[in-house]
Amino acid sequence: MPDKKILFLLYNFPPEFGTAPKRNYRMYKTIGKHFSQSFIITKKKSEIRPDAGIIELKTFDYRDLIKKFSSSGYVAESAKSSLFSRFLIKLINTFPFNILFGEGGGIYMLNSCKAASRLIKQHSITHIYSSYRPIADHFVANRLKKKFPSLVWIADFRDLPVEPHYKLQFFPRIHHFIYKKLFQRTDVMTTVSQGLADELDRYDRPVFSVMNGMDADYAFPLPVTTDYFSLVYTGSMYSDERNPWPVFAALNNLIGSGRVKRDKIRIEYAGKDSAFWRDMAQEAQLEDILNDHGLLDGALAGSLQQNACINLLLTMSSNQLSGILTGKYIEYLQAGNPILCIVKNQNDTFLAQELSRLNAGISVSDKEEEYPAIEQFILDKYLNWQATGKNEKTSDQSTILQFYDSNRLISVIEPYLK
Secondary structure (H helix, E strand, O other), X not given: OOOOXXXXXXXXXXXXXXXXXXXXXXXXXXXXXXXXXXXXXXXXXXXXXXXXXEEEEOOOOXXXXXXXXXXXXXXXXXXXXXXXXXXXXXXXXXXXXXXXXXXXXXXXXXXXXXHHHHHHHHHOOOEEEEEEOOHHHHHHXXXXXXXXXXXXXXXXXXXXXXXOOOOOOOOHHHHHHHHHHHHHHOOEEEEOOHHHHHHHHHHOOOEEEOOOOEOOOOOOOOOOEOOOEEEEEXXXXXXXXXXXXXXXXXXXXXXXXXXXXXXXXXXXXXXXXXXHHHHHHHHOOOXXXXXXXXXXXXXXXXXXXXXXXXXXXXXXXXXXXXXXOOHHHHHHXXXXXXXXXXXXXXXXXXXXXXXXXXXXEEEEEOOHHHHHHXXXXXXXXXXXXXXXXXXXOOOOHHHHHHHOEHHHHHHHHHHHHO
């Protein structure tokens, strides 16, 4: 049996917090089991790590400019609404600016190519794995595959490179043409959901849905006593493609009718879009029940999720694209609490069926006709909390562990790991 070694090109990797590093780490651990040795190229972190298998590279991109005005390096959704901001966002995602000044930047790409070539030669690496975002890692992988044709290239996608909802690039048709050329050297593509896999079929390469998973021996947290009935959302709003308003409307009706007590309800938000949530709470006249935590690290955000009485999952669906599984989906399944999924535009059949099958919650659209179902779901969970003082952990945990076992999910690409 040949000695197989793999190089991961992962711009986003722990100890960063966020869904991108979490998926990259999970895939690194799961896929790495099939190889005698694994190496990682990633961006430089503030913490010093002695691991010889991890090479950290300096970067210079648009975030270095943003950090002059924001210590986090992130831009709140409220700051993205102006025409000038939207122009800059589309420009930074448009070729060639996305590889020159997008995440990582041209310096990261050049150094990554050099470091990767050296590793491949020194250690006889047989496989490479790259993950989008950023597109820089895929461009590096393409150059490596051209230079070392015997490499097996696995290209992962947490998002679509050309997204029909967000419209992040100028000239999307030209980008599809560029990316079809770029990805023609891939041996296999992986992505987070079947909806995205169907869209990636346009590049005429083998593509498989490898959803975010968990360890087969994962221990679900137990119910906890809470002082308040809390609805938790952790994450970003992605411009105007998320809509939590139905939750505020439902709470207004429940409080106004006296079915729930205002002083016992809390909406807990953690993320970079505090201004958005404060504005919405003010519009709904519910400012007093909003707890804004701002940006939290992964452990603290996870604690909020696990202690929630309801975890809010916000996503979108359309005739162009459905079956979108956000990074929060698996985190909420792991928390074990009831999930209330609000889908902008129209309900998502996969999410509705999956949450029902797992007894994990409900999925509805953001249309007004769905408001009664949202109210009833919140009321049912509130009454249970009122009776017990604890949050629920009633999902079908055995089925979740069986279906979302990372090793089982990765089995579809095992032929490419040999």
